[in-house]
Amino acid sequence: MKTICYCSNVSEQEIIDAIKGGARNLSDIKKMTGACTIGRCKELHPKGT
Incomplete structure (x- = not known):
């Protein structure tokens, strides 16, 4: 599983879902996820980027 948003x-x-x-x-993506x-x-x- 690849993390896209580390803060949330x-x-x-x-x-995708x-x-x-x-x-x-x-x-919409922000509201849903x-x-x-x-x-x-x-x-x-982890890389500070």
Whole structure:
């Protein structure tokens, strides 16, 4: 499982599932998965990126 959003611990599969479930844009994906809502991905990413 590939992590896409480290601050909310959202996986690539969760994003794919959100799209399959009707997400049509980034706003929908955020609402459905919680991705990119905390804003600490760079800080929490193992490589700091």
